[in-house]
Amino acid sequence: MKIVVLNGSPKGDLSVTMQFVAFLAKMNPQHNLKIINIAQQIRHIENDGRKFDEVMADIETADGVIWAFPLYVFLVHSHYKRFIELIFARNKTEVFRDKYTAVFSTSIHFFDHTAHQYMRGICDDLNMRFCDAFSAGMRDLFKSVERENLLKFFRGFLAAIQRKAPCARQVKPLELNNPEYVPGEAVAPTFVHSRSIIIVTDAEETQVNLLRMIDRFAAQFAERPQVVNLRQVEINGGCLGCIRCGYDNHCAYTGRDEFIDMFNRLKTADILVFAGAIQDRYLSSLWKTFFDRAFFNTHMPNFVGKQLAFLVSGPLQQLPNLRQILEAYTEHQQANLAGIVTDEQSHVGETDSALRELALRSLDYADRGYKRPNSFFGVGGLKIFRDEIWGPLRFPFVADHQYYKQHGVYDFPQYDYASRIRNAFLGLLAKIPAVRKELYGPKMTEYMVRDYKRFVEKGEHHAGLDGSD
Ligand SMILES: Cc1cc2nc3c(=O)[nH]c(=O)nc-3n(C[C@H](O)[C@H](O)[C@H](O)COP(=O)(O)O)c2cc1C
Numbered sequence: 001m002k003i004v005v006l007n008g009s010p011k012g013d014l015s016v017t018m019q020f021v022a023f024l025a026k027m028n029p030q031h032n033l034k035i036i037n038i039a040q041q042i043r044h045i046e047n048d049g050r051k052f053d054e055v056m057a058d059i060e061t062a063d064g065v066i067w068a069f070p071l072y073v074f075l076v077h078s079h080y081k082r083f084i085e086l087i088f089a090r091n092k093t094e095v096f097r098d099k100y101t102a103v104f105s106t107s108i109h110f111f112d113h114t115a116h117q118y119m120r121g122i123c124d125d126l127n128m129r130f131c132d133a134f135s136a137g138m139r140d141l142f143k144s145v146e147r148e149n150l151l152k153f154f155r156g157f158l159a160a161i162q163r164k165a166p167c168a169r170q171v172k173p174l175e176l177n178n179p180e181y182v183p184g185e186a187v188a189p190t191f192v193h194s195r196s197i198i199i200v201t202d203a204e205e206t207q208v209n210l211l212r213m214i215d216r217f218a219a220q221f222a223e224r225p226q227v228v229n230l231r232q233v234e235i236n237g238g239c240l241g242c243i244r245c246g247y248d249n250h251c252a253y254t255g256r257d258e259f260i261d262m263f264n265r266l267k268t269a270d271i272l273v274f275a276g277a278i279q280d281r282y283l284s285s286l287w288k289t290f291f292d293r294a295f296f297n298t299h300m301p302n303f304v305g306k307q308l309a310f311l312v313s314g315p316l317q318q319l320p321n322l323r324q325i326l327e328a329y330t331e332h333q334q335a336n337l338a339g340i341v342t343d344e345q346s347h348v349g350e351t352d353s354a355l356r357e358l359a360l361r362s363l364d365y366a367d368r369g370y371k372r373p374n375s376f377f378g379v380g381g382l383k384i385f386r387d388e389i390w391g392p393l394r395f396p397f398v399a400d401h402q403y404y405k406q407h408g409v410y411d412f413p414q415y416d417y418a419s420r421i422r423n424a425f426l427g428l429l430a431k432i433p434a435v436r437k438e439l440y441g442p443k444m445t446e447y448m449v450r451d452y453k454r455f456v457e458k459g460e461h462h463a464g465l466d467g468s469d
Contacts, residue, residue: 001158004062005035008069008080010241012040016138017070017106023141024154031158034058039069042079042238046086056095064100064161065128067119070138070241071107073295074325075115078238078288084122085285096126100161102153103133106140108393110384111328117321121171121281129167131160139392174281174315181209181313181343184352189222193363197225198266201275201311202286204231209343210277210313216352217273217311217341220359225273228266230286234258239292246396251296259293263302271307271338271362278314282322291329299385299400301334305371307362308335311355316342324377331378336371338362386410 009015018035025033036055044051059065069076076084087093103119105112112135123130134153140146160167199218203210218225236257244252251260266272276283294302308330316323323340330337338361341354364370374382386409389400404410430436455461 001063001161002032002034002061003064003066003158004058005033005066005068006080006083007035007037008039008067008076009037010039010077010079010238012037015070015241017068017104020104020106020136020141020150021066021068023147024150027151028154028158034062038083039077039079039238042082045083052086052090056092059095059099062099064102064157065096066102066104066157067123068104069115069119071105071110071112071115072239072241073288073291074111074329075118075282075288077241078285078292081282081288082285085279087126088280093126096128099128100131100157100165100167101128102131102157104136104153105134106136106138108384108388109135109137110381111325114321114325114328118281121321124169124171125173125280127169129165130170131157131165131167172318174318176315178209178314178343179346181212181351182348183212183216184349187216187219187352187356189219189224191220191359191363192222195270195363195366196268197221197271197273197362198269199225199227199273199275199311200230200266200290201227202230202284202290203275203277207277207313210275210311213311213313213341213343213351213355214273214275217355217359220356225271228262230290233262235286235289235293238289239295243396245296245298246400247398249296249298249300249399251293253293253296260296263294263296267302269306270366271309272303272335273309273311273362275311276313278312278316278319278322281319282325283312298397299389300403301332303333303335305369306333306335307338307366308333309338309358309362310340312340312342314342315344316340317344327375328377328381331374332381334371334374334378336365338365382409386412 005021007015007018007021009017012018013035021033021035025031036058038045038055041051045055046052069080072078072080075081087096101123103116103123105115107115116133116135120130120133132153134150136146136150140150199214201210201214203214205211214227218227234257236253236259240252242252244250254260274287276287279285282288310326312326326340327337339354339358341351341358343351345351345354385400386404389397389404390410394401426439430439
Protein backbone atom coordinates (compact mmCIF):
# COMPACT_ATOMS: atom_id res chain seq x y z
CA MET A 1 0.00 0.00 0.00
CA LYS A 2 1.05 3.57 -0.51
CA ILE A 3 0.86 5.58 2.68
CA VAL A 4 1.65 9.27 2.49
CA VAL A 5 3.13 10.69 5.68
CA LEU A 6 2.71 14.43 6.02
CA ASN A 7 5.59 15.50 8.23
CA GLY A 8 4.74 18.40 10.53
CA SER A 9 8.20 18.92 11.99
CA PRO A 10 10.20 21.99 10.94
CA LYS A 11 13.27 19.80 11.25
CA GLY A 12 12.30 17.63 8.29
CA ASP A 13 14.08 14.27 8.17
CA LEU A 14 16.03 15.10 11.32
CA SER A 15 12.92 15.04 13.41
CA VAL A 16 12.12 12.82 16.36
CA THR A 17 8.69 12.16 14.90
CA MET A 18 10.22 10.87 11.68
CA GLN A 19 12.38 8.39 13.60
CA PHE A 20 9.16 6.74 14.74
CA VAL A 21 7.99 6.71 11.11
CA ALA A 22 11.35 5.28 10.00
CA PHE A 23 10.83 2.48 12.52
CA LEU A 24 7.39 1.77 11.07
CA ALA A 25 8.81 1.75 7.54
CA LYS A 26 11.55 -0.67 8.55
CA MET A 27 9.11 -3.03 10.23
CA ASN A 28 6.72 -2.95 7.28
CA PRO A 29 8.94 -3.11 4.19
CA GLN A 30 6.13 -4.42 2.02
CA HIS A 31 4.42 -1.00 2.21
CA ASN A 32 5.53 2.24 0.65
CA LEU A 33 5.68 5.07 3.20
CA LYS A 34 6.17 8.28 1.30
CA ILE A 35 7.27 11.06 3.64
CA ILE A 36 6.64 14.66 2.60
CA ASN A 37 8.35 17.33 4.69
CA ILE A 38 5.47 19.75 4.87
CA ALA A 39 6.44 22.03 7.75
CA GLN A 40 10.08 22.29 6.73
CA GLN A 41 9.30 23.08 3.10
CA ILE A 42 6.24 25.24 3.52
CA ARG A 43 7.69 28.24 1.68
CA HIS A 44 8.49 26.10 -1.33
CA ILE A 45 5.11 24.36 -1.16
CA GLU A 46 3.28 27.66 -0.84
CA ASN A 47 5.20 29.62 -3.47
CA ASP A 48 5.85 26.99 -6.09
CA GLY A 49 2.57 25.83 -7.58
CA ARG A 50 4.20 22.73 -9.09
CA LYS A 51 5.47 21.58 -5.71
CA PHE A 52 2.04 22.09 -4.17
CA ASP A 53 0.43 20.13 -7.00
CA GLU A 54 2.98 17.35 -6.55
CA VAL A 55 1.98 17.02 -2.90
CA MET A 56 -1.69 16.91 -3.90
CA ALA A 57 -0.94 14.28 -6.54
CA ASP A 58 0.83 12.13 -3.98
CA ILE A 59 -2.16 12.35 -1.68
CA GLU A 60 -4.53 11.59 -4.52
CA THR A 61 -2.74 8.34 -5.33
CA ALA A 62 -2.30 7.24 -1.71
CA ASP A 63 -4.24 4.46 -0.04
CA GLY A 64 -3.90 6.26 3.27
CA VAL A 65 -2.60 9.49 4.74
CA ILE A 66 -0.87 9.89 8.09
CA TRP A 67 -0.70 13.31 9.63
CA ALA A 68 2.55 12.93 11.59
CA PHE A 69 3.69 15.92 13.61
CA PRO A 70 5.36 17.09 16.79
CA LEU A 71 3.27 19.06 19.28
CA TYR A 72 3.99 22.75 19.05
CA VAL A 73 2.44 25.00 21.68
CA PHE A 74 -0.93 23.27 22.15
CA LEU A 75 -1.25 22.50 18.44
CA VAL A 76 0.72 21.74 15.29
CA HIS A 77 3.62 23.88 14.05
CA SER A 78 2.63 27.16 12.34
CA HIS A 79 3.91 25.89 8.97
CA TYR A 80 1.74 22.79 9.17
CA LYS A 81 -1.18 25.04 10.04
CA ARG A 82 -0.36 27.11 6.97
CA PHE A 83 -0.43 24.00 4.81
CA ILE A 84 -3.90 23.21 6.13
CA GLU A 85 -5.00 26.76 5.32
CA LEU A 86 -3.67 26.38 1.77
CA ILE A 87 -5.72 23.22 1.21
CA PHE A 88 -8.89 25.19 1.91
CA ALA A 89 -7.78 28.43 0.25
CA ARG A 90 -6.85 26.61 -2.98
CA ASN A 91 -10.02 24.53 -3.00
CA LYS A 92 -8.18 21.24 -2.76
CA THR A 93 -10.41 19.60 -0.17
CA GLU A 94 -11.71 17.11 -2.74
CA VAL A 95 -8.22 15.55 -2.91
CA PHE A 96 -8.69 14.43 0.69
CA ARG A 97 -12.30 13.31 0.50
CA ASP A 98 -12.83 9.69 1.58
CA LYS A 99 -9.10 9.08 2.06
CA TYR A 100 -8.34 6.85 5.00
CA THR A 101 -6.37 8.79 7.55
CA ALA A 102 -4.70 8.55 10.94
CA VAL A 103 -2.98 11.05 13.19
CA PHE A 104 0.37 10.46 14.84
CA SER A 105 2.23 12.83 17.13
CA THR A 106 5.25 12.95 19.38
CA SER A 107 5.36 15.23 22.40
CA ILE A 108 5.79 15.36 26.13
CA HIS A 109 2.00 15.02 26.42
CA PHE A 110 1.52 18.67 27.24
CA PHE A 111 -1.84 19.46 25.63
CA ASP A 112 -1.41 16.76 23.03
CA HIS A 113 -5.16 16.27 23.31
CA THR A 114 -5.92 19.78 22.00
CA ALA A 115 -3.65 19.25 18.98
CA HIS A 116 -5.32 15.91 18.31
CA GLN A 117 -8.78 17.38 18.67
CA TYR A 118 -7.81 20.10 16.20
CA MET A 119 -6.53 17.57 13.67
CA ARG A 120 -9.61 15.43 14.16
CA GLY A 121 -11.73 18.43 13.24
CA ILE A 122 -9.61 19.17 10.19
CA CYS A 123 -9.87 15.55 8.97
CA ASP A 124 -13.64 15.74 9.36
CA ASP A 125 -13.75 19.07 7.54
CA LEU A 126 -11.81 17.43 4.71
CA ASN A 127 -14.32 14.54 4.70
CA MET A 128 -11.54 12.06 5.31
CA ARG A 129 -12.10 8.61 6.80
CA PHE A 130 -10.53 9.00 10.20
CA CYS A 131 -9.37 5.66 11.62
CA ASP A 132 -7.28 6.33 14.68
CA ALA A 133 -4.85 8.61 16.50
CA PHE A 134 -1.67 7.83 18.39
CA SER A 135 0.06 10.26 20.73
CA ALA A 136 3.54 8.97 21.48
CA GLY A 137 5.74 10.31 24.23
CA MET A 138 8.89 11.60 22.53
CA ARG A 139 11.04 8.85 24.08
CA ASP A 140 8.53 6.02 23.64
CA LEU A 141 10.47 4.48 20.77
CA PHE A 142 12.90 3.15 23.36
CA LYS A 143 10.14 1.34 25.28
CA SER A 144 9.26 -2.09 23.95
CA VAL A 145 5.61 -1.91 25.04
CA GLU A 146 5.12 1.42 23.29
CA ARG A 147 6.94 0.22 20.16
CA GLU A 148 4.62 -2.74 19.98
CA ASN A 149 1.65 -0.47 20.50
CA LEU A 150 2.82 1.75 17.69
CA LEU A 151 3.09 -1.22 15.35
CA LYS A 152 -0.39 -2.34 16.34
CA PHE A 153 -1.73 1.13 15.64
CA PHE A 154 -0.09 1.21 12.22
CA ARG A 155 -1.15 -2.27 11.26
CA GLY A 156 -4.63 -1.61 12.54
CA PHE A 157 -4.73 1.41 10.26
CA LEU A 158 -3.64 -0.68 7.26
CA ALA A 159 -6.21 -3.33 8.12
CA ALA A 160 -8.96 -0.72 8.33
CA ILE A 161 -8.03 0.52 4.86
CA GLN A 162 -8.01 -3.02 3.52
CA ARG A 163 -11.43 -3.92 4.86
CA LYS A 164 -12.79 -0.52 3.84
CA ALA A 165 -13.87 0.17 7.40
CA PRO A 166 -16.69 2.63 7.88
CA CYS A 167 -15.55 5.73 9.77
CA ALA A 168 -17.95 8.09 11.48
CA ARG A 169 -17.21 11.77 11.71
CA GLN A 170 -16.85 13.19 15.18
CA VAL A 171 -17.47 16.88 14.72
CA LYS A 172 -20.02 18.82 12.76
CA PRO A 173 -18.97 21.24 10.04
CA LEU A 174 -18.73 24.76 11.40
CA GLU A 175 -21.63 27.09 10.75
CA LEU A 176 -20.08 30.32 9.62
CA ASN A 177 -22.88 32.80 10.02
CA ASN A 178 -21.68 35.39 12.50
CA PRO A 179 -23.64 38.59 11.97
CA GLU A 180 -21.88 41.74 10.88
CA TYR A 181 -20.88 43.64 13.96
CA VAL A 182 -22.21 47.14 13.76
CA PRO A 183 -21.16 49.14 16.80
CA GLY A 184 -23.64 51.55 18.36
CA GLU A 185 -23.12 55.25 18.84
CA ALA A 186 -19.58 56.34 19.57
CA VAL A 187 -18.65 56.11 23.24
CA ALA A 188 -16.85 58.69 25.29
CA PRO A 189 -13.43 57.43 26.38
CA THR A 190 -14.44 57.30 30.02
CA PHE A 191 -11.91 54.98 31.59
CA VAL A 192 -9.10 57.09 32.95
CA HIS A 193 -6.17 54.90 33.90
CA SER A 194 -2.45 54.67 34.35
CA ARG A 195 -2.08 51.17 32.96
CA SER A 196 -0.08 50.11 29.99
CA ILE A 197 -2.44 48.34 27.59
CA ILE A 198 -1.31 46.65 24.40
CA ILE A 199 -3.57 45.07 21.81
CA VAL A 200 -1.88 42.51 19.55
CA THR A 201 -3.65 41.55 16.38
CA ASP A 202 -3.19 40.15 12.91
CA ALA A 203 -6.26 41.97 11.56
CA GLU A 204 -6.46 42.63 7.85
CA GLU A 205 -8.51 45.36 6.19
CA THR A 206 -11.18 42.87 5.14
CA GLN A 207 -11.75 41.63 8.68
CA VAL A 208 -14.29 44.25 9.47
CA ASN A 209 -15.77 42.69 12.61
CA LEU A 210 -12.37 42.18 14.18
CA LEU A 211 -11.21 45.71 13.38
CA ARG A 212 -14.43 47.16 14.76
CA MET A 213 -14.13 45.13 17.95
CA ILE A 214 -10.59 46.35 18.47
CA ASP A 215 -11.62 49.91 17.83
CA ARG A 216 -14.63 49.77 20.12
CA PHE A 217 -12.60 48.21 22.91
CA ALA A 218 -9.80 50.76 22.56
CA ALA A 219 -12.27 53.64 22.45
CA GLN A 220 -13.30 53.04 26.07
CA PHE A 221 -9.98 54.25 27.46
CA ALA A 222 -9.01 57.86 28.02
CA GLU A 223 -5.51 56.91 27.00
CA ARG A 224 -5.75 54.76 23.85
CA PRO A 225 -4.09 51.36 24.09
CA GLN A 226 -1.20 50.70 21.79
CA VAL A 227 -1.99 48.38 18.88
CA VAL A 228 0.63 46.01 17.48
CA ASN A 229 -0.34 44.44 14.17
CA LEU A 230 1.67 41.29 13.56
CA ARG A 231 1.40 41.90 9.83
CA GLN A 232 3.52 45.00 10.26
CA VAL A 233 6.15 43.30 12.38
CA GLU A 234 9.07 41.81 10.51
CA ILE A 235 8.88 38.08 11.22
CA ASN A 236 11.26 36.13 9.06
CA GLY A 237 9.94 32.66 9.67
CA GLY A 238 8.44 30.15 12.04
CA CYS A 239 10.15 28.52 15.02
CA LEU A 240 12.95 26.26 13.79
CA GLY A 241 12.66 23.85 16.70
CA CYS A 242 16.45 24.10 17.03
CA ILE A 243 16.38 24.58 20.85
CA ARG A 244 19.21 27.09 20.68
CA CYS A 245 17.12 29.01 23.20
CA GLY A 246 17.46 26.20 25.73
CA TYR A 247 20.68 27.43 27.30
CA ASP A 248 19.97 31.11 27.90
CA ASN A 249 16.85 31.98 25.86
CA HIS A 250 18.96 33.28 23.01
CA CYS A 251 16.86 32.71 19.88
CA ALA A 252 18.41 31.67 16.57
CA TYR A 253 16.57 34.63 15.00
CA THR A 254 18.25 37.20 17.27
CA GLY A 255 19.10 40.25 15.16
CA ARG A 256 17.39 38.73 12.14
CA ASP A 257 13.90 40.12 12.58
CA GLU A 258 11.72 42.18 14.90
CA PHE A 259 9.85 39.42 16.68
CA ILE A 260 11.95 39.17 19.84
CA ASP A 261 11.94 42.91 20.56
CA MET A 262 8.23 43.09 19.91
CA PHE A 263 7.53 40.15 22.21
CA ASN A 264 9.75 41.51 24.98
CA ARG A 265 7.83 44.78 24.78
CA LEU A 266 4.60 42.89 25.51
CA LYS A 267 6.10 41.74 28.78
CA THR A 268 6.03 45.36 30.02
CA ALA A 269 2.26 45.76 29.62
CA ASP A 270 -0.25 45.50 32.48
CA ILE A 271 -3.08 44.45 30.21
CA LEU A 272 -2.65 42.46 27.03
CA VAL A 273 -5.37 41.89 24.49
CA PHE A 274 -4.92 39.35 21.73
CA ALA A 275 -7.30 39.89 18.85
CA GLY A 276 -7.71 37.49 15.94
CA ALA A 277 -10.15 35.84 13.58
CA ILE A 278 -10.78 32.13 13.48
CA GLN A 279 -9.31 30.37 10.49
CA ASP A 280 -10.43 26.77 10.16
CA ARG A 281 -10.49 25.59 13.79
CA TYR A 282 -7.86 27.87 15.27
CA LEU A 283 -6.65 31.42 14.74
CA SER A 284 -4.49 32.21 11.70
CA SER A 285 -1.14 30.56 11.04
CA LEU A 286 0.38 34.00 11.68
CA TRP A 287 -0.99 33.88 15.22
CA LYS A 288 0.43 30.37 15.47
CA THR A 289 3.81 31.74 14.41
CA PHE A 290 3.50 34.26 17.24
CA PHE A 291 2.92 31.52 19.81
CA ASP A 292 5.64 29.24 18.41
CA ARG A 293 8.27 31.93 18.13
CA ALA A 294 7.60 32.96 21.74
CA PHE A 295 9.15 29.61 22.62
CA PHE A 296 12.51 31.38 22.88
CA ASN A 297 11.30 31.87 26.47
CA THR A 298 11.21 28.07 26.66
CA HIS A 299 9.09 26.72 29.54
CA MET A 300 8.92 29.87 31.60
CA PRO A 301 5.83 32.03 32.02
CA ASN A 302 5.96 35.39 30.23
CA PHE A 303 3.03 37.35 31.58
CA VAL A 304 3.02 36.66 35.30
CA GLY A 305 0.24 38.55 37.09
CA LYS A 306 -0.91 40.42 33.97
CA GLN A 307 -4.44 40.65 32.68
CA LEU A 308 -4.93 38.84 29.39
CA ALA A 309 -8.02 39.16 27.22
CA PHE A 310 -9.01 37.86 23.80
CA LEU A 311 -11.14 39.40 21.07
CA VAL A 312 -12.14 36.66 18.68
CA SER A 313 -14.03 37.00 15.45
CA GLY A 314 -15.60 33.73 14.37
CA PRO A 315 -17.49 30.73 15.69
CA LEU A 316 -15.73 30.25 19.02
CA GLN A 317 -18.90 28.88 20.63
CA GLN A 318 -18.57 25.91 18.27
CA LEU A 319 -14.90 25.42 19.11
CA PRO A 320 -14.55 24.47 22.78
CA ASN A 321 -11.12 23.08 21.89
CA LEU A 322 -9.86 26.51 20.86
CA ARG A 323 -11.38 28.09 23.95
CA GLN A 324 -9.54 25.52 26.03
CA ILE A 325 -6.28 26.42 24.31
CA LEU A 326 -6.78 30.13 25.02
CA GLU A 327 -7.62 29.45 28.66
CA ALA A 328 -4.75 27.01 29.13
CA TYR A 329 -2.30 29.37 27.42
CA THR A 330 -3.30 32.12 29.85
CA GLU A 331 -2.83 29.85 32.83
CA HIS A 332 0.59 28.79 31.64
CA GLN A 333 1.63 32.39 31.31
CA GLN A 334 0.48 32.80 34.93
CA ALA A 335 -1.71 35.62 33.72
CA ASN A 336 -5.32 36.24 34.60
CA LEU A 337 -7.95 35.73 31.93
CA ALA A 338 -9.91 38.97 32.07
CA GLY A 339 -12.31 37.67 29.43
CA ILE A 340 -12.98 36.58 25.88
CA VAL A 341 -15.33 38.55 23.66
CA THR A 342 -16.50 37.31 20.29
CA ASP A 343 -18.70 38.70 17.53
CA GLU A 344 -21.24 35.91 17.90
CA GLN A 345 -23.78 37.89 19.94
CA SER A 346 -27.19 37.85 18.36
CA HIS A 347 -28.70 40.99 19.92
CA VAL A 348 -27.82 44.46 18.84
CA GLY A 349 -25.61 46.11 21.41
CA GLU A 350 -24.49 42.87 23.08
CA THR A 351 -20.99 43.01 21.65
CA ASP A 352 -20.73 46.68 22.56
CA SER A 353 -21.57 46.02 26.18
CA ALA A 354 -19.35 42.93 26.31
CA LEU A 355 -16.42 45.01 25.07
CA ARG A 356 -17.14 47.80 27.53
CA GLU A 357 -17.35 45.33 30.38
CA LEU A 358 -14.11 43.69 29.28
CA ALA A 359 -12.35 47.06 29.29
CA LEU A 360 -13.70 47.89 32.73
CA ARG A 361 -12.95 44.48 34.13
CA SER A 362 -9.39 44.41 32.80
CA LEU A 363 -8.67 47.69 34.58
CA ASP A 364 -10.49 46.64 37.73
CA TYR A 365 -8.64 43.33 37.97
CA ALA A 366 -5.33 45.02 37.18
CA ASP A 367 -5.93 47.53 39.97
CA ARG A 368 -6.83 44.80 42.43
CA GLY A 369 -3.92 42.65 41.32
CA TYR A 370 -6.39 39.81 40.84
CA LYS A 371 -5.20 36.46 39.54
CA ARG A 372 -7.62 33.55 39.43
CA PRO A 373 -6.12 30.28 40.70
CA ASN A 374 -5.00 27.89 38.02
CA SER A 375 -7.21 24.97 37.07
CA PHE A 376 -6.12 21.53 35.92
CA PHE A 377 -4.68 23.19 32.78
CA GLY A 378 -2.13 25.18 34.70
CA VAL A 379 -1.60 22.90 37.65
CA GLY A 380 -1.36 19.64 35.69
CA GLY A 381 0.64 21.15 32.85
CA LEU A 382 3.25 22.61 35.16
CA LYS A 383 3.77 19.21 36.76
CA ILE A 384 4.60 17.80 33.32
CA PHE A 385 7.14 20.59 32.75
CA ARG A 386 8.52 20.20 36.27
CA ASP A 387 9.21 16.51 35.79
CA GLU A 388 10.62 16.95 32.28
CA ILE A 389 12.93 19.83 33.20
CA TRP A 390 14.05 18.12 36.37
CA GLY A 391 14.78 14.94 34.46
CA PRO A 392 15.21 14.20 30.78
CA LEU A 393 15.01 17.76 29.44
CA ARG A 394 17.26 19.51 32.00
CA PHE A 395 19.75 19.53 29.23
CA PRO A 396 19.21 21.36 26.83
CA PHE A 397 16.78 23.48 28.87
CA VAL A 398 19.38 24.84 31.27
CA ALA A 399 17.68 28.24 31.69
CA ASP A 400 14.39 26.57 32.65
CA HIS A 401 16.14 24.55 35.31
CA GLN A 402 17.60 27.68 36.92
CA TYR A 403 14.22 29.40 36.80
CA TYR A 404 12.36 26.42 38.23
CA LYS A 405 14.87 26.16 41.06
CA GLN A 406 14.55 29.85 41.88
CA HIS A 407 10.76 29.93 41.68
CA GLY A 408 9.95 26.87 43.72
CA VAL A 409 8.60 24.84 40.79
CA TYR A 410 10.50 21.82 42.08
CA ASP A 411 8.08 21.08 44.90
CA PHE A 412 9.45 17.62 45.51
CA PRO A 413 10.48 15.56 47.35
CA GLN A 414 7.64 16.47 49.62
CA TYR A 415 9.27 16.33 53.02
CA ASP A 416 6.11 17.45 54.84
CA TYR A 417 7.05 15.59 58.03
CA ALA A 418 3.80 16.49 59.83
CA SER A 419 1.71 14.71 57.16
CA ARG A 420 4.06 11.76 57.06
CA ILE A 421 3.91 11.20 60.83
CA ARG A 422 0.12 11.60 60.80
CA ASN A 423 -0.25 9.22 57.85
CA ALA A 424 1.93 6.57 59.50
CA PHE A 425 0.13 6.89 62.81
CA LEU A 426 -3.42 6.84 61.42
CA GLY A 427 -2.47 4.17 58.86
CA LEU A 428 -1.42 1.89 61.71
CA LEU A 429 -4.49 2.64 63.80
CA ALA A 430 -6.75 1.94 60.81
CA LYS A 431 -5.52 -1.62 60.74
CA ILE A 432 -7.47 -2.26 63.96
CA PRO A 433 -11.05 -3.03 62.83
CA ALA A 434 -12.78 -1.28 65.73
CA VAL A 435 -10.71 1.90 65.31
CA ARG A 436 -11.12 1.73 61.54
CA LYS A 437 -14.89 1.67 61.95
CA GLU A 438 -14.65 4.74 64.12
CA LEU A 439 -12.20 6.60 61.83
CA TYR A 440 -14.13 5.94 58.64
CA GLY A 441 -17.45 6.61 60.31
CA PRO A 442 -19.39 9.86 60.63
CA LYS A 443 -16.41 11.48 62.32
CA MET A 444 -14.49 11.52 59.05
CA THR A 445 -16.33 14.49 57.54
CA GLU A 446 -15.98 16.37 60.81
CA TYR A 447 -12.28 15.60 60.91
CA MET A 448 -11.80 16.76 57.35
CA VAL A 449 -13.00 20.29 58.09
CA ARG A 450 -11.58 20.56 61.63
CA ASP A 451 -8.49 22.56 60.67
CA TYR A 452 -10.44 24.79 58.29
CA LYS A 453 -12.97 25.65 60.99
CA ARG A 454 -10.28 26.53 63.47
CA PHE A 455 -8.56 28.68 60.88
CA VAL A 456 -11.65 30.68 60.00
CA GLU A 457 -12.76 31.05 63.63
CA LYS A 458 -9.40 32.34 64.79
CA GLY A 459 -9.76 35.21 62.34
CA GLU A 460 -6.23 36.45 62.68
CA HIS A 461 -5.41 35.90 59.01
CA HIS A 462 -8.21 38.11 57.71
CA ALA A 463 -6.48 41.40 58.49
CA GLY A 464 -6.62 43.77 55.56
CA LEU A 465 -9.05 41.63 53.57
CA ASP A 466 -12.27 43.09 54.93
CA GLY A 467 -12.47 46.15 52.67
CA SER A 468 -16.00 46.67 51.45
CA ASP A 469 -15.38 48.11 47.95
C1 LIG B 1 8.76 25.26 20.04
C2 LIG B 1 8.35 23.96 20.64
C3 LIG B 1 7.08 23.83 21.16
C4 LIG B 1 6.67 22.63 21.73
N1 LIG B 1 5.41 22.54 22.25
C5 LIG B 1 5.01 21.40 22.84
C6 LIG B 1 3.71 21.28 23.41
O1 LIG B 1 2.89 22.22 23.38
N2 LIG B 1 3.37 20.12 24.00
C7 LIG B 1 4.24 19.06 24.07
O2 LIG B 1 3.87 18.04 24.63
N3 LIG B 1 5.47 19.13 23.50
C8 LIG B 1 5.87 20.26 22.90
N4 LIG B 1 7.11 20.33 22.33
C9 LIG B 1 7.96 19.14 22.30
C10 LIG B 1 7.93 18.45 20.96
O3 LIG B 1 6.63 18.19 20.55
C11 LIG B 1 8.67 17.12 21.01
O4 LIG B 1 9.98 17.33 21.43
C12 LIG B 1 8.64 16.41 19.67
O5 LIG B 1 9.01 15.07 19.86
C13 LIG B 1 9.60 17.03 18.68
O6 LIG B 1 9.47 16.33 17.47
P1 LIG B 1 10.28 16.65 16.16
O7 LIG B 1 11.73 16.41 16.47
O8 LIG B 1 9.71 15.69 15.19
O9 LIG B 1 10.05 18.06 15.77
C14 LIG B 1 7.55 21.53 21.76
C15 LIG B 1 8.84 21.66 21.23
C16 LIG B 1 9.23 22.85 20.68
C17 LIG B 1 10.61 22.98 20.12
